[in-house]
Amino acid sequence: MVYKYSPNEQCIRRCRAIVPVILRAVDEVTSQGVRVLVEHQEVVRPLMGWWQFTNRTAKALVSLYDQGYTVEVA
Structure with missing residues (x-):
């Protein structure tokens, strides 16, 4: 199976899950x-920082998408 990551409903459903x-x-x-x-x-300090950054970015992207900023999120 191949996942296509693009601004489409299938991708956002996958992200929401x-x-x-x-x-x-x-x-x-x-x-x-x-x-x-x-x-x-x-080693752990920068990795934890990166991990928190990527997690918060994911949360922000879903939030922005929900607010209608679909083009900006894509």
């Missing part, structure tokens, strides 16, 4: 803090 799952996982993982071995902290 996936984004909440990802955001719930973020809350689950970070709700009690994240413990990391000292030797991994230098």
